[in-house]
Amino acid sequence: MASDRFDLRDQVAVVTGAARGLGAAYVQALLDQGAHVVAVDINPIDTAQWNVAGGDVAAVAMAADVADPRSVDEMVSSTLRKFARLDILVNNASIAADLKRQSLLVMESAEWDRVMSVNARGSFLCLQAAARVMVKQGRGKIINVASGTFMSGEPRMLHYVASKGAVIGMTRVAARELGEHGITVNCLAPGLTMTDTLKQSAMFSGQAYETRVRRRAIAREAVPEDLCGAMLFLASPASDFITGQTIVVDGGGAML
Numbered sequence: 001m002a003s004d005r006f007d008l009r010d011q012v013a014v015v016t017g018a019a020r021g022l023g024a025a026y027v028q029a030l031l032d033q034g035a036h037v038v039a040v041d042i043n044p045i046d047t048a049q050w051n052v053a054g055g056d057v058a059a060v061a062m063a064a065d066v067a068d069p070r071s072v073d074e075m076v077s078s079t080l081r082k083f084a085r086l087d088i089l090v091n092n093a094s095i096a097a098d099l100k101r102q103s104l105l106v107m108e109s110a111e112w113d114r115v116m117s118v119n120a121r122g123s124f125l126c127l128q129a130a131a132r133v134m135v136k137q138g139r140g141k142i143i144n145v146a147s148g149t150f151m152s153g154e155p156r157m158l159h160y161v162a163s164k165g166a167v168i169g170m171t172r173v174a175a176r177e178l179g180e181h182g183i184t185v186n187c188l189a190p191g192l193t194m195t196d197t198l199k200q201s202a203m204f205s206g207q208a209y210e211t212r213v214r215r216r217a218i219a220r221e222a223v224p225e226d227l228c229g230a231m232l233f234l235a236s237p238a239s240d241f242i243t244g245q246t247i248v249v250d251g252g253g254a255m256l
């Protein structure tokens with residue numbers, strides 16, 4: 001296969017939830033491959049964290065709430081005003097690292113709604129808004145972000161795991177509806193991955209965490225850069241005949 005099948009030069013990517021964590025790593029990986037990136041978050045974004053030393057790429061910060069349809073429409077309109085196209089969506093924003101674990105027996109419906117509004121509805125709204133542009137272009141790559149917790153049925157995370165099930169479900173429907181328009185829709189499902197935020201959390205200490213890491217076929221801690229190869233593959237023409245799929249990136253913890 002020719003190496004230009006992995007080329008992302010001059011492609012325009014939107015990454016949601018890009019202020020920190022995995023989203024911030026995806027932004028750098030896309031910039032490194034020559035894409036222009038619109039980094040979107042509800043929280044302030046520091047663009048100085050990204051290296052655009054080559055000078056041929058742009059990293060633009062944009063405030064948006066993925067759970068709000070008007071905000072999502074504005075995110076896409078601003079992207080088009082700036083770059084005139086939208087080639088890649090990394091649908092990554094979620095209520096994730098800050099989420100409190102709790103038993104389903106005490107989980108309140110308001111907390112369920114809060115998680116669903118961002119993780120499920122927000123993913124749908126961004127997918128829909130990007131797809132409307134990509135259908136007109138006749139081409140596009142959508143990468144939704146799920147989680148390995150959907151495969152493991154992680155206890156005390158019912159709302160989160162259910163929201164990621166919704167993401168996998170919408171990926172399959174969207175793949176079937178959008179295939180004829182030259183758009184691929186796939187899912188990336190990270191396993192537990194060390195970010196600056198999670199480093200502070202109790203999930204990254206104790207025997208339960210160590211056992212989890214040891215059970216991986218590649219028995220080491222995961223770092224954000226571990227996700228970037230699969231993300232770039234799904235963003236590139238090299239994956240043009242792959243759609244509706246979920247790639248679990250967890251060192252072989254879960255095997256489907």
Ligand SMILES: NC(=O)c1ccc[n+]([C@@H]2O[C@H](COP(=O)([O-])OP(=O)(O)OC[C@H]3O[C@@H](n4cnc5c(N)ncnc54)[C@H](O)[C@@H]3O)[C@@H](O)[C@H]2O)c1
Pocket residue numbers: 016017018019020021022023040041042043064065066067092093094095096097098118122145146147148149189190191192193194195197198
């Ligand atoms: N880190 C992991 O171990 C892990 C494992 C499995 C899946 N994931 C998934 O990967 C993605 C990134 O995870 P992370 O660990 O970097 O999470 P994180 O919580 O560190 O980052 C999420 C980002 O999304 C932003 N965000 C939240 N609500 C938003 C909204 N309404 N609109 C716009 N932005 C919003 C936050 O401000 C934050 O910058 C998430 O979808 C998460 O579910 C992460």
